[in-house]
Amino acid sequence: MVKSAPSPIASRKPSKVEGIKENSNFLREPVASEILEETTHFTENAVQLLKFHGSYQQDNRDNRTKGQEKDYQFMLRTKNPGGLVPPQLYLALDKIADEYGNHTLRATTRQGFQLHGILKKNLKTSIATIVNNLGSTLGACGDINRNVMAPPAPFKNRPEYQYAWEYAQNIADLLTAQSGAYYEIWLDGEKAISGEENPEVKAARQRNGNGTIIHDNEEPIYGTHYMPRKFKICVTVPGDNSVDLYSQDLTLVVITNKKGQLEGFNIFAGGGLGRTHGKEETFARLADPIGYVAKDNVYDIVKAIVATQRDYGDRTDRRHARLKYLINDWGVDKFRTQVEEYFGKPVEAFKPLPEFKYHDFLGWNEQGDGKLFLGISIDNGRIKDEGSFQLKTALREIVEQFNFSIRLTPNHNLIFYDIEPDSKQAIQDILSRHGVGDDPSKIEPLVRYAMACPALPTCGLAITESERAIPGILERVRALLDKIGLQNEHFVVRMTGCPNGCARPYLAELGFVGSAPESYQLWLGGSPNQTRLAQPYTEKLHHNDLDSFLEPIFVYFKKSRKSKESFGDFCDRVGFDAIREFTATYEPQTANSASKSRHRVNLKAEVYTKLKEVAQNQGKPMTELVSEALEAYFQNLS
Numbered sequence: 001m002v003k004s005a006p007s008p009i010a011s012r013k014p015s016k017v018e019g020i021k022e023n024s025n026f027l028r029e030p031v032a033s034e035i036l037e038e039t040t041h042f043t044e045n046a047v048q049l050l051k052f053h054g055s056y057q058q059d060n061r062d063n064r065t066k067g068q069e070k071d072y073q074f075m076l077r078t079k080n081p082g083g084l085v086p087p088q089l090y091l092a093l094d095k096i097a098d099e100y101g102n103h104t105l106r107a108t109t110r111q112g113f114q115l116h117g118i119l120k121k122n123l124k125t126s127i128a129t130i131v132n133n134l135g136s137t138l139g140a141c142g143d144i145n146r147n148v149m150a151p152p153a154p155f156k157n158r159p160e161y162q163y164a165w166e167y168a169q170n171i172a173d174l175l176t177a178q179s180g181a182y183y184e185i186w187l188d189g190e191k192a193i194s195g196e197e198n199p200e201v202k203a204a205r206q207r208n209g210n211g212t213i214i215h216d217n218e219e220p221i222y223g224t225h226y227m228p229r230k231f232k233i234c235v236t237v238p239g240d241n242s243v244d245l246y247s248q249d250l251t252l253v254v255i256t257n258k259k260g261q262l263e264g265f266n267i268f269a270g271g272g273l274g275r276t277h278g279k280e281e282t283f284a285r286l287a288d289p290i291g292y293v294a295k296d297n298v299y300d301i302v303k304a305i306v307a308t309q310r311d312y313g314d315r316t317d318r319r320h321a322r323l324k325y326l327i328n329d330w331g332v333d334k335f336r337t338q339v340e341e342y343f344g345k346p347v348e349a350f351k352p353l354p355e356f357k358y359h360d361f362l363g364w365n366e367q368g369d370g371k372l373f374l375g376i377s378i379d380n381g382r383i384k385d386e387g388s389f390q391l392k393t394a395l396r397e398i399v400e401q402f403n404f405s406i407r408l409t410p411n412h413n414l415i416f417y418d419i420e421p422d423s424k425q426a427i428q429d430i431l432s433r434h435g436v437g438d439d440p441s442k443i444e445p446l447v448r449y450a451m452a453c454p455a456l457p458t459c460g461l462a463i464t465e466s467e468r469a470i471p472g473i474l475e476r477v478r479a480l481l482d483k484i485g486l487q488n489e490h491f492v493v494r495m496t497g498c499p500n501g502c503a504r505p506y507l508a509e510l511g512f513v514g515s516a517p518e519s520y521q522l523w524l525g526g527s528p529n530q531t532r533l534a535q536p537y538t539e540k541l542h543h544n545d546l547d548s549f550l551e552p553i554f555v556y557f558k559k560s561r562k563s564k565e566s567f568g569d570f571c572d573r574v575g576f577d578a579i580r581e582f583t584a585t586y587e588p589q590t591a592n593s594a595s596k597s598r599h600r601v602n603l604k605a606e607v608y609t610k611l612k613e614v615a616q617n618q619g620k621p622m623t624e625l626v627s628e629a630l631e632a633y634f635q636n637l638s
Contacts, residue, residue, distance in 0.1 A: 012316040012317070013316060014315045014316055015315060015316055015317065015318050015321075017048055017143070017318065018225055018315050020045050020048050020049065021048075021049075021143070021224070021225050021226055022224055022225055024049050025181075026179035026180075026181055026218045026219060026224070027049055027052050027053070027177065027179050027181040027182070028179075028181040028184065028185070029049075030042075030043060030045055030046045030049075031046045031049050031050055031053065031181075031185060032181070032184065032185050034046045035120075035123070035124060035185060038121075039120065040069065040072045040119070040120055041057055041070075041072040041120060042057055042120070049142075051141035051142040052138070052139065052141065052142030052143070052144060052177065052226070053127070053137060053138065053141075053142075053181075053182055053185070053186070054076060054077050054078070054079065054127070054136070054137025054138060054139070054140035054141055055074050055075060055076050055077070055123065055127075055137065055141070056074065056075045056077075056141060056460075057072065057074055058072070058073055058074065058075055058116075058458040058459065058460055059071055059072060059073075059458070059460065060073055060117075060457050060458055061456060061457040061458075062456075062457040063457075072119075072120065073116070073117050073118060073119060073458070074118045074119070074120065074123055075114055075115065075116050075118070075458065076114065076115040076118055076123075076126055076127065076130070076137055077108065077112055077113070077114050077115075077137060077140035077141055078093070078112045078113045078114075078130060078135050078136065078137055078140060079112060079135075079136050079137060079138060079139055079140040079146075079147050079172070080111055080112045080113070080135070080147060080408060081147060081148045081150070081168045081169045081171075081172035081173075082111065082148070082149070082150035082152070082164070082165045082168040082169060082235075082407070083111030083112075083149070083150070083152045083406075083407045083408035083409060083410075083415075084165075084169075084405065084406075084407060085113070085135075085405065085406040085407070085408060086133075086134045086135075086405050087399045087403045087404060087405055087406075088133050088134055089130070089133045089134045089135040090395075090396075090399050090406055091133075091396065091399055091400065092129055092130060092132075092133035092135070093105055093113055093115065093130070093135070094392065094395075094396050095129075096115055096118075096126050096129055096130070097115055097392075099122075100115075100117075100118050100119070100122040100125070100126050101115045101116055101117045101118050101126075102116050102117030103384070103385075103392075104116065104382055104383060104384040104392070105382075105383040105384075105392070106381050106382055106383070106412075106454060107378055107381035107382075107383065107408050107409075107412040107413065107414060108381060108408075108412060109381070109410060109411070109412055109451060109453075109502060109503055109504060110146060110147045110149060110232070110410070111147060111149050111150075111152070111407075111408040111409065111410055112140060112147050112408065113408070114454070116454070116458055117458075124185075124186055127186040128186050128187050131183075131186065131187060132187075138176065138177060138182045139175075139176060139177055141230075142226070142230065143226045143227045143228065143229055143230060143231075144175075144177060144222065144226055144227055144230070144231065145171075145172070145175035145176075145227075145231045145232075145233060145306070146230055146231065146232050146233075147172070148168040148169075148171050148172040148175075148233045148234065148235065149168065149232075149233070149234035149235070149236075149243045149248070149410055150164040150165055150167075150168035150234065150235045150236065150243065151164055151236055151237060151240045151242045151243060151359070152242065152361060152407035152408065152409045152410070152415050153240075153242075153359070153361045153365075153367075153373070153407075153415070154367045154373050154407065154415070154417035154418070155367055155368050156367050156368040156369040156371075157367075157368025157369065158237075158260075158368065159256060159260040159261075159262075160237040160238070160254045160256050160260070160262075161237055163237075163254045163256070163262050164235045164236060164237055164254050167235045167252065167254070167265075167298065168234070168235045170198055170200075170201050170299075171233060171235065171252075171298075171299070171302055173197060173198065173201045174201050174204060174205055174221075174299055174302065174303075175221060175231075175233075175302070175306065177219065177222065177226075178205075178218060178219050178220065178221075179218050179219060180218075200299070201299065204299035204300065204303070205220060205221065206220060207300065207303075209300050209303060209304065209342060209343065209344055210341060210342050210343070210344050211307065211311075211341075211342055212300075212303040212304055212306075212307040212342050213303075221303060221306060221307075221310075222310065223310065225315065227306075227309060227310055227313070228309065228310070228313035228314060228315045228318075228321040228322075229313070229318060229321035229322050230322075231249050231250070231306065231309065231323065232247075232248045232249045232250070232271075232272070233248060233249065233250045233251070233252075233302075234248045234250075234251050234252070235251075235252045235253075235254065235265075236251065236252075236253055236254070237253065237254045238253060238254070238255070238353050238354050239353070239354045239355065239356055239357060240356070240357070240359060241356035241357060241358050241359075241529055241530055241531065242358060242359045242360065242361070242409065242410055242411070243410050244410060244504050244507060244530050245268060245271075245287065245356065246268070246271050246286040246287045246507070246530065246531060247271045247272065247273050247286075247287070247504055247507060247530075248268070248271045248272075248287060249269065249270070249271065249272060249287075249309070249322065249323045249324070250267070250268070250269050250287075250302070250305055250306075250323075251267070251268035251269070251271070251287055252265040252266070252267060252298065252302075253265060253266040253267075253268070253353065255292070255351050262295050263294065263295060264292055264293055264294040264295050264297075264298070264348075264351075265292065265293055265295070265298055265301075266289065266291075266292050266350055266351050266353060267289070267290040267291055267292065267293060267301065267305075267347070267350075268287035268288065268289055268290060269287055269288060269290050269305060269323065269327060269335070270285060270286075270287050270288050270323055270324045270326075270327035270328070270332075270335075271285060271286055271287030271324060272284070272285055272322045272323065272324035273285075273500075273501035273504055273505075273506045273507070274322065274499070274500045274501055275499045275500075275501065275506075276319055276499055277499050277515055277521070279319060281319070281320065282319050282320070284501065284506035284533055285324040285328060285533075286532075286533055288327065288332050289350045290332065290335070290336055290339070290347060290350070291336065291347035291348055291349060291350050292347070292348040292349060292350055292351050293347065293348065294348070297343075300343060300344075301339070301343055301347070303342070304339045304340075304342035304343040305323075305339055307342045308326075308335065308338050308339050308342060309323045309326060312326055312338065313325075313326050314326070355529075355531075356529055356531055357529050358492075358528065358529045358530055360375065360377075360409065360411050360413060360440075360448070360449070361373075361375040361409065361413075361415060362375035362376070362377055362413065362440035362443075362448070363375055363438065363439060363440040363441075364424070364438065367417060367418070370421070371417070371418050371419055371420060371421070372417075372419040372420075372421060372424060373415055373416060373417035373418070373419060374415065374416045374417075374419060374427065374438060375409070375413060375414070375415045375440070376395075376413060376414045376415070376416070376431075376436070376438065377413050377437075377440060377443055377447075377448060378391065378412060378413050378414055379447065379471070380412065380450075380451070380452045380467045380470065381412030381413075381451075382467065383395060383414075386609055387606040387609040387610070388435045388606070388609060388610060388613065389434075389435045389436070389609050389612075389613065390434035390435055390436070391434065391435075391436050393434055394430055394431050394433075394434035394436045395414070397430050397434075398416065398427060398430055398431075401426075401430075402416075402419075402423060402427070404416045404417070404418065404419070405417065405418070411449075411451060412451060435609075435613055444474070444478065444615070445490030446474045446477060446478055446490050446491075446493060447471075447474055448490075449490065449491070449492045449493070450470060450474055450492070450493045450494065450495075451494045451495075451503040451504065452466045452467045452469075452470040452494070452495040452496070452503050453466045453467065453495070453496045453497060453502040453503040454466065454467050454497075455467055455468075455469075455496065455497025455498070455514065456468065456497060459497060459498075461497075461498045461500055462497035462498050462514065463497055463498050463514040463515060463516060463517065464497050464514040464515075464516065464517050464518055464519065464520070465497060465514075465518075466495045466496055466497040466503070466512075466514065469495065469543070470493075470495045470512075473493075473495065473512065473543070473546065474493060475622060476546060476547055477493065477510075477546075477550065480547055480550060480551055480554060481554060483551075484551065484554055484555055484558060485558060486554060486557075486558055489567070491509040491510060491528065491566060491567040491568060492507075492508045492509045492510070492526065492528055492530070492568070493508060493509070493510045493511075493512070494507070494508035494510075494511050494512070495511070495512040495513075495520070496512070496513055496514060497514040498513070498514050499513050499514070499515075499521070501513070504530070505523060505534070506523060506526070506533055506534050507526045507527070507530040507532075507533065507534065508523065508526045508530075508534060508568075509524070509525070509526050509527070509528060509534070509566065509567050509568030509571070510522075510523070510524060510567065510568075511523030511524075511526065511534050513536075515539060515540050516540055518542055518543050518544075519540045519541060519542045519543070520540075520541050520543070521536055521538070521539055521540065521541070522536070522537045522538045522541050522549075523535060523536050523537065524537045524553075524568070524571040524576070524579075525537075525568055525571040525572040526568045527566075527568055527569065527572075528566045528568055528569070532568075532572065534568070535576070537576055537579075548588075551586075551588065552582060552583035552586035553571075553579055553583060555582075555586065556574075556578075556579060556582040556583070556586075557570050557571075560574065560582075611625060611626070
């Protein structure tokens with residue numbers, strides 16, 4: 001893939017969005033004026049600024065009528081450092097979803113919640129309710145530091161996990177927008193009561209550090225123009241890649257001594273996955289190791305890295321504006337040198353780290369202090385009630401009864417923690433009564449490790465389906481694996497409706513990236529632990545051709561894999577030339593399997609939900625249960 005840099009930045013004009021930010025009076029106008037207007041939507045300039053406040057203006061494409069106005073509605077995204085959602089906030093979000101939204105909550109891949117379907121007239125009330133219930137949407141979108149991620153596991157006997165939570169929160173506070181616009185617009189100037197800010201964080205925000213601070217400015221770290229593009233940070237611990245650390249602009253890895261005391265942080269920078277089809281100068285990139293910093297200097301190094309991107313990132317071409325392009329163009333050494341200028345001293349050498357592994361923390365677990373935590377799988381992050389599956393009701397009932405805080409996971413699942421052991425049965429009873437499982441071993445593994453973005457009908461960038469398509473896609477992949485004798489095989493599958501990569505498909509073993517209506521670019525070769533980039537294998541695969549296209553690849557995997565080798569590792573090892581050579585001469589195993597189109601039967605929603613529930617309980621693929629039921633039915637007929 002060619003990765004050519006655009007023409008020199010100095011010779012080009014800033015992008016239109018830079019002017020919108022400059023003229024906004026620090027994110028105030030025209031949002032402040034237009035929220036008072038009795039219209040269904042905002043103007044283009046306001047829409048750009050609305051993102052900083054945590055909202056995207058959307059159009060429900062399912063409801064479009066030719067010749068009539070778009071079906072305007074708004075998505076609200078919360079900012080929850082480390083995925084923390086207090087019980088009061090969760091219940092408020094649940095209520096907003098029913099009163100103003102589409103009756104669902106969507107857990108995101110960055111450990112926040114999204115609310116869909118909110119009308120403009122209800123936007124202010126919704127945001128005010130969130131803030132007044134210990135939440136925020138400020139900086140959940142826009143050219144600013146986004147939600148700071150951290151491993152969600154509440155291990156009380158592993159201090160490094162507690163440090164990750166602490167510093168995720170502190171860095172989020174450090175880089176929070178200081179403009180009063182958010183509270184002026186949504187709460188009429190009344191800042192909600194919150195905990196006292198950490199004095200170290202407050203002092204660090206004002207400490208200059210060789211040019212990191214812009215003096216006499218409402219935004220001392222960001223300045224008038226904020227960041228060139230979004231900026232993503234995570235804090236993790238050695239060996240834990242539940243956060244997809246290589247996909248972040250900046251990753252801090254907690255380093256402790258033998259006594260479990262915090263000593264400092266390893267630093268990675270330059271990751272990012274967004275790209276554009278047909279634009280080879282845009283690409284997914286893994287973060288590079290930069291160095292190590294002692295704990296007393298961590299806020300200053302964060303500011304130095306942010307300032308480097310703030311001052312040298314591309315503000316002329318938004319496709320080339322992320323930190324990954326700056327590091328790719330400069331190289332790590334030049335980037336490190338510039339960071340050290342802002343930092344005021346050399347960055348120390350990177351500390352050795354163990355191999356990173358992916359963890360999802362589902363099911364019942366000991367948290368190390370005699371209490372338990374429970375990880376609940378949420379298909380594609382969508383919390384809803386549908387037929388006998390009443391996840392939304394079950395979660396609300398648990399929070400109301402036990403007053404648990406929640407940690408959202410980077411794989412859009414959910415964790416309840418600080419659970420007394422004698423409460424376990426009562427929680428299981430609530431879940432069981434509402435058709436929700438708590439045993440991850442009963443989840444189809446392809447489903448357990450899969451992610452998809454919302455895509456259609458609301459995301460304006462979506463080219464094709466994702467969240468609504470992936471259940472059927474995974475069923476077909478499972479049926480194909482069963483057919484060729486790989487019943488026990490599973491791997492990481494991720495799908496997005498466009499190339500922006502919100503569900504991080506470029507780190508999956510099998511990635512589907514929307515490229516045309518009902519068609520996907522197929523990516524292969526990522527690592528099961530998300531430590532290696534996948535590569536594009538084919539540019540446009542129509543979903544009807546999925547089975548015949550994947551079958552020879554899976555057969556080659558079965559025949560030529562090494563012992564216990566994962567699908568992603570296999571594809572990376574043998575290479576695409578070998579895969580294409582095998583598939584070119586492949587003959588389907590049976591005459592029936594040569595057909596490109598599969599015979600499919602549509603099921604009523606309630607039948608599909610019940611079938612899925614029984615399949616999970618029995619640990620069988622849904623296709624197997626359907627085949628058994630039909631065979632028994634035909635035998636009775638005869």
